[in-house]
Amino acid sequence: MLTKFRETASGSREPGGDDRSNTAIITRTKPRTKRPSLYRVLLLNDDYTPMEFVVLVVERFFNKSHEDAYRIMMHVHQNGVGECGVFTYEVAETKVTQVMDFARKHQHPLQCVMEKK
Ligand code: TYC
Numbered sequence: 001m002l003t004k005f006r007e008t009a010s011g012s013r014e015p016g017g018d019d020r021s022n023t024a025i026i027t028r029t030k031p032r033t034k035r036p037s038l039y040r041v042l043l044l045n046d047d048y049t050p051m052e053f054v055v056l057v058v059e060r061f062f063n064k065s066h067e068d069a070y071r072i073m074m075h076v077h078q079n080g081v082g083e084c085g086v087f088t089y090e091v092a093e094t095k096v097t098q099v100m101d102f103a104r105k106h107q108h109p110l111q112c113v114m115e116k117k
Helices: 051-062 066-079 089-105
Strands: 005-007 013-015 039-044 081-087 111-116
Touching: 039 051, 039 066, 039 089, 051 066, 051 081, 051 089, 066 081, 081 089, 089 111
Parallel strands: none
Antiparallel strands: 005 013, 039 081, 039 111
16 A cells, blocks of 8 residues: 655655645855866967967956056067966857957967866
């Protein structure tokens, strides 16, 4: 024989419930938060993209001052690679796409990539 149970407020089960009363509210007492993974967006050096174009890219897409953008551009020029910012996955992906589209539109070989931290 089948017995129907209903869930009580304390979570125990007792006979007598029908299908309409088989409900319970599950509440989490300990808050669980997951921090999102972060990604560096990097510019790569090349021999052809004009320095001023790279400065413009860093100002426009990474919201840097002219001074910070110039410093980042020179770091990439001298070291081969440099960080423009750190973002969540989707934001980083958007920055890479924006920079690559802008460089292609102006026919510069500038490369922009993302890397998990
Ligand atoms: N090396 C380039 C030049 O001498 C300048 C440059 C800097 C290019 C940074 C790309 O990500 C770059 N014109």
